[in-house]
Amino acid sequence: MTASAPFWPAFWPPFWRGFRALLPLWPGMVPFAVAYAVTAQAGGLSLWETQLMSLTVFAGASQFAAAGQFVSGGLPTVAGALGLVATTFLLNARHVLYGLSLSRSLPLPWGQRLLAAQFLTDEAYGVTVVAGPRDPGGLSFAFLLGAELSLYGVWNASTLLGSLAGAVLPDPQALGVGVIFPLAFLGLLVPLLEGRVTLLVALVSGLGAWGLGRALPGGLVILLAGVGGAALGAWITTRHAGSRA
Amino acid sequence: MSGWLVIGLMWAVTYPARLLGLSLGRLNLPPFWQAFLRFVPVSVFAALVVPDVLGSPEWARRLVGAAVGGALLWRTRNLALGILGGFAAYWAARLAGL
Numbered sequence: 001m002t003a004s005a006p007f008w009p010a011f012w013p014p015f016w017r018g019f020r021a022l023l024p025l026w027p028g029m030v031p032f033a034v035a036y037a038v039t040a041q042a043g044g045l046s047l048w049e050t051q052l053m054s055l056t057v058f059a060g061a062s063q064f065a066a067a068g069q070f071v072s073g074g075l076p077t078v079a080g081a082l083g084l085v086a087t088t089f090l091l092n093a094r095h096v097l098y099g100l101s102l103s104r105s106l107p108l109p110w111g112q113r114l115l116a117a118q119f120l121t122d123e124a125y126g127v128t129v130v131a132g133p134r135d136p137g138g139l140s141f142a143f144l145l146g147a148e149l150s151l152y153g154v155w156n157a158s159t160l161l162g163s164l165a166g167a168v169l170p171d172p173q174a175l176g177v178g179v180i181f182p183l184a185f186l187g188l189l190v191p192l193l194e195g196r197v198t199l200l201v202a203l204v205s206g207l208g209a210w211g212l213g214r215a216l217p218g219g220l221v222i223l224l225a226g227v228g229g230a231a232l233g234a235w236i237t238t239r240h241a242g243s244r245a
Numbered sequence: 246m247s248g249w250l251v252i253g254l255m256w257a258v259t260y261p262a263r264l265l266g267l268s269l270g271r272l273n274l275p276p277f278w279q280a281f282l283r284f285v286p287v288s289v290f291a292a293l294v295v296p297d298v299l300g301s302p303e304w305a306r307r308l309v310g311a312a313v314g315g316a317l318l319w320r321t322r323n324l325a326l327g328i329l330g331g332f333a334a335y336w337a338a339r340l341a342g343l
Contacts, residue, residue, distance in 0.1 A: 024325040049248040056256040066255060070248075081251045089258040094289070099266020101285045107270045117264035122293060129286050176335060179307050182297040183314045183331040187324040189290035190315060198287050205288035206295030213296040222292045229288025234280035 014137040018146025021127045024187075028180030029123075029151060030158045034169060036063050037162025043070030047163045054159040058119065058152060061219050062088040091219025097226055098125040105139055106132075112141045119148035122222075126188040197236050205229030305343050310335030 033054065040050040045067070053063055065087050069076055076084060098120060108116060124147040132139035132147075162169070193199055209225035216224070274282070298307045314331020321327070 021324075024328050045248050049252060052249070053252045053255070056252060057259050059259055062255060062259065066251070076251065081254065084251060085254045085258055088255045089262070092259045092262050095259070095263040096266040097285050097289065099263055100269050101266070101282045103267050103270025104279075104282055108267060110268075113264065113267045117260060117267050120263040120267070122289075126286065126290060176303075176306075176332075176339060178297075178301070179310050179332060179335045180328060182294045182307065182311055183328045184324070185290045185293040185297075186311055186315050186331070187318050187327045189287065189294060190318040190327075191322055192287050192290070198284070201284050201287050202291040206291035209292035210296045210299050213300050218296070221296065222289060225292035226285060226289040229291065230281045230284035233284030233288070234277050237280050238277045 010137060011142045014135055014140050014142040015146035017135055017137075018128065018132070018143035018148075019150040020146075021131050021143075022123060022147050022150035025123050025127075025151070025180070025184045026154050028177055028184060029154050030161075031175065031177045032060055032181075033155045033158035034162035034166060036060065036067055037159045038166035038169075039064065040067035040070065041163055041166065043067050045070055050163050051156070051159055054156050057088070058121070058155065059088070059092050060155075061217075062091045065091065065217070087217065090223075091217060094122075094219060094223040094226060095120055097223070098122075101125075102129060102144070105129075106141070106144065108141055112145075116141065116144055116148065119145070119152045121148065121151055123151055123184065124148040126185065130188050130191060197233055200236075201229045201233040204232055303339075306335050306338040309338040309343065 036054070037050050040053070040063070041047070045053075053066065057063060057066075066084055069080065069084050099117070102125060124144070128139070128144045128147050132143050135143050137143065189202060193202060205225045205228065208228060209221050212221045212224055294311070298304060298311045301307050310331040313334035314327045317330040318324070318327035
C-alpha cells in the first residue's frame, strides 16, 4: 500500500465501489454459470475444460452455444469446431462497441488495456458507463476493473460449483431468476432515458432486437440493433450540423 | 477436435474484440461517430432488455416484473430496489397464475 501509494494514490476504494456496484447482478449470474457448467459436463467436457472456458472465453452466451454443441455431438469435428468459433466471434463482436464507447471517456495505457480487455462484459460495461462517472473518483480504471472482476469472480466460482455439485442443485428456471438479467439492464437503461431522441433510440433498438431475434443468434442481434439504434440517434442529432456550420 | 483447442480458438476470437475497442479511444472521430458512441449504451441496453422480456415463453410475467421494476427505477434510481421489486412482482404474477 505505502510503496504503491504515490503511483496509485486511491486504487482500492474505487475498485471496491466498482466491485460492489455489480453485486445486485450476482443472483442472476450464479444460476446462469451453474447451468453452463452442468450443460458442458453433460456434453462431455472435463471439469478442467469447463473451468478453462469460463477463465478464458468468459462470455455466457458463447459458452452456452459451445456447451450445447458439445452436448449434441460430443467433441466437434473440425467443421463443427470452426462453426463454433465463428459463432463465438459473431456473438462477441459487440465488445468492440463497448471498448470503443468506454475508451472515449476512459483512455487507458496499454498495460491496463490488456488487463481490462480480458474481463469486459455487457454488465461490467453497462455499470461502468452509467455509475462510473457518478463515482467520487470519476470514471477510472480501478472502478472498471472492480466491476469486471466482480463478475469474473462470481462467474468462475459458480462454474466450479456447477461442475462439482450440479446434479444436486435446484433447476434455476424453476426459481425464475432469468428475469433478473432484463431487470438489471433496465436498471442501467432507465437513468439514460432523457429526452425524446433517447426514448426513440431505445424503442427502435429494443423492438428491432425483438424482431431480429426471431431469425438470428442473440449476440449478433445485440450488435445489429445496437449499431442501428446508435446510428439512428447520431443521424437525428447531427443531421443539421453540416448545414449550420 | 480436442476440447482444449476449441476453447483456445474461442478465446482467440473473443479477447481481440474486447481489446480492439479499448485501444481505439484516441481516434479523432467526426461528430456523427461521437454522437453514435454516446447512443451505444441506450441502444445496447434496450436490445438486451426487450427480447429477454417479450421473446421469453413466460413473457407476460416478465412484462409485469419489468413494468414494476422499471417504475421503481424511474422513481428511485436504485438498481437493487428495482431488481428486487421487479422480481417480487414477477413472482406475484406467477403465483397469480399469469
